[in-house]
Amino acid sequence: MFMRTLLTGRRRLAAAGRERLSAATYVELVQSLFEHTVPALIMTLCFVCTGAYLVLRSNDAILLLLYGIGLMGSSARLLALFGLRRRVFEAGLGVHVARSIERRFGYGYIVFAAALGAFCAWAYATVSIEQHLLIVALIFGYAAGVAATVPLRLWISVTSSLLAVVPTVLVALMTPGVAHWGTGLLSALFLVGGIQSMIKRYRGAAAQISMRHLMETLARQDDLTGLPNRLVLRERFDQIVGRSDSRDLIALHCIDINQLEPVNETYGHMAGDALLKAVAQRLRRVVRGDNLVIHLNGDDFVVIQPNMSDGREAEHLAQQIVSTLDKSYAVAGEDIIITTNIGYAVDLQESADLERLLASAERALRQGKRGATGISAYDASLAPLSLHA
Structure with missing residues (x-):
């Protein structure tokens, strides 16, 4: 025994x-x-x-x-x-x-x-x-x-x-x-x-x-894409600002995916969900290091880009995102091509405010969509609006 x-x-x-x-x-x-x-x-x-x-x-x-x-x-x-x-x-x-x-x-x-x-x-x-x-x-x-x-x-x-x-x-x-x-x-x-x-x-x-x-x-995770959600956006942003250097810049990118509604209407919502998952996978590949990609809702994504020494780094990342996303996707047996609009805002990291930065990036995004430009920027630290086609 x-x-x-x-x-x-x-x-x-x-x-x-x-x-x-x-x-x-x-x-x-x-x-x-x-x-x-x-x-x-x-x-x-x-x-x-x-x-x-x-x-x-x-x-x-x-x-x-x-x-x-x-x-x-x-x-x-x-x-x-x-x-x-x-x-x-x-x-x-x-x-x-x-x-x-x-x-x-x-x-x-x-x-x-x-x-x-x-x-x-x-x-x-x-x-x-x-x-x-x-x-x-x-x-x-x-x-x-x-x-x-x-x-x-x-x-x-x-x-x-x-x-x-x-x-x-x-x-x-x-x-x-x-x-x-x-x-x-x-x-x-x-x-x-x-x-x-x-x-x-x-x-x-x-x-x-x-x-x-x-x-x-x-x-803290979006059910559809597996990306972090809005709660993580707040937590991560506060962590970054809390330990920032006075010389660092931070950028917040608002990404809007076009053609999602036509895909839902033509192929069904399952095809639209598959498209969003594919977009999320591509964003994971291009957004690395200290950067963080968030799925807010629907076809809206946000990318935090901290610890920059030059504001041109934000424009470079935005161009990488557009070139990565604006390609065909195999969904529902069809090759679907989408277009992407990005509005981003840059500010001094140590004094950055999430709501202000997000509002500035959304403002730049709306301005870019009205002007039919793929990328638009708003320098929140200097206040003037500048557009980049």
């Missing part, structure tokens, strides 16, 4: 380790490692006090050596916990940085677990039987702390639990006496149950976090 339970736990752990996580979910799981600091401080205090008591009572050189290694491991764990805590909660934390932080945290955590396991096992074999209660309490307290603070990164929590508990379990099972065998067996069963509980908690938390991030993504 015990071996079957252990094998079941191993299979579940392996399956959980193969599950793929989104970047946002993974980053949040790594951040969970740093949410609780008090249990680590309590465990360090308990190890320092209990370990010192056992070393003094046993007067064993090996136990003293293991105690010293445990103190160094505990110090490394606390340094990683407090030294990386501010960094892991910084905005915009990427996957690669999160993975590096997780490894540094995890290695320190595991080193202490191995030192604790070796110390408790040797102490169990050398100290008097009345002191065994302290050892069992220490490793059970540690295992409970692992389950409470780091269960969402299984390679850390499961490895640490095994390294801390299994050595003492083996020593207890090899020590003659029913009490020792019972201690070893019960500890092993509790360990297996704890591992299964951590796997279940990890799966539930990962699924919940993934679902929350998915809902947040859907709320």
